[in-house]
Amino acid sequence: MGGGRRGGLGPAVAVAPGARVDKFEIFFDLVFVVSFFIITRATAAEISGRQLLHAGLVLAVLWWCWVVHSMAATRLRLGEGFVPVLMVAAMASLFAFALALPQAFSPPQGDLAGPLVVAVSYVVVRGVHVVLFLLTARDDPTDRRHLRHFLPELLASTVLLLAAALVPVAIEDSGRAGLVRDVLWILVVLVQYGTGLIADTWSWAVTSAEHWTERYDLILIIALGESIISVGVGGNVLGKPVTWPGVIAATLGIVFTAALWWAHFDLIGPAARIALHAATGRRRTTMARDAYAYLYLPMIAGIILFAIGSEELVRAVTDPAGGIGEQAHGPAVPLFFGGVICYLASNMLFQLRTLHTLSWSRVGVLVALAVAMPVAAGLSALGALALLTAICVGLIVVEVVTMGGSRQALRRVVHAERVDHEAHEAAWRARWHEAAPDQRPDSAPGASPSGPDSAPGTS
DSSP: OOOSOOTTSOOOOBOOTTOOOOHHHHHHHHHHHHHHHHHHHHHHHSOOHHHHHHHHHHHHHHHHHHHHHHHHHTTBOTTSTTHHHHHHHHHHHHHHHHHHGGGTTOOTTSOSHHHHHHHHHHHHHHHHHHHHHHHHHTTOHHHHHHHGGGHHHHHHHHHHHHHHHHGGGGOSOHHHHHHHHHHHHHHHHHHHHHHHHHSOGGGGOOSOHHHHHHHHHHHHHHHHHHHHHHHHHHTTOTTSOOOHHHHHHHHHHHHHHHHHHHHHHTTHHHHHHHHHHHOOHHHHHHHIIIIIIITHHHHHHHHHHHHHHHHHHHHHHHOTTSOTTOOOOTTHHHHHHHHHHHHHHHHHHHHHHHHSOOOHHHHHHHHHHHHHHHHHHTSOHHHHHHHHHHHHHHHHHHHHHHTHHHHHHHHHHHHHHHHHHHHHHHHHHHHHHHSOGGGSGGGSTTOOOOOGGGOOOOO
């Protein structure tokens, strides 16, 4: 994939099998930290059924933008050549998109700026998608023909989102106008994910299974980290005197979030990564689509839901007018428990899709959470936090005990792979010490001079 150079930046570079996530991709994902935080904050400010619907719709559209970026990143190194320039434009548009999300469903007779900024930002982001895919397909006529299958979804979703910003303004009845906007957003989501299901395998081709799995695992960690930030900020912990109930509540928040991390990354995530590596052809592409692009969305939605609920519980604990026995009000407990149920149920479906197995411990913990939810509603906020934390930690303890053999076998395989990979890397870098002076990396233009004694290690 080359072609000529773009000034001094160099050409676009294709991804190689076995490639890892580029550092620029992690930098790019910082925009999604802000996006998840804004969705959480906007929803927590006014919790209602319709507000939760709106949060789900904007999250689904935002997630689809991220998924299409991941599809481009499995073909093109986003941090090489002139491509980062395009990505910065996408970052700026996504940032504007995120900032305007709280006004995306503002009253149609009110300010048009919010819905219009969301729509225009989306157009720019999808325009960058088109350029990225054109770069990946420009040297192959077959790929260019496949690319045409990608365009109907892009055009339809763009037109629908622009219509969602402009059409309701012309409707006098505010209730009807709001309903029309909701329906148009729902159609956007149906077009996006429906097209993804019927798209050909070229659209979901995975050059590097390592890159694909690592990229999705990192965005899940980002979402879990954002939930901790939301609890700290939304729970009104900052600026208040430190109290023991507040310290206990914050500690419980860290512990149950760590348990949810463990539930995926200890066994299921690494085993699924190996399964995707082992899969080939259509089996690999459909697994990448179903398990990662589609099932990570409800996992992240669950994280946002339990973040909203947990911050309400922490706020009740730290409220000076309440105390350690203060109960949470409103839907805090259902959101808290429901979000964790959504996360674990989606993770169970992920396990079923990638490993073709189900864990009785996961089924049991879902039942336990459903039974415990009405019990927690009658407890203090601190008691509800402690109950859910105990259930999540109990799941981890049970799986560590009952799946000890599987965990050890998986660890041996992963460790052997890592050692072999690191040995190859060290052997490659050792050539730098053996190369002629004019062929060493430190002899490149602009490199700082360094002798053998100052050369970095090979590991």
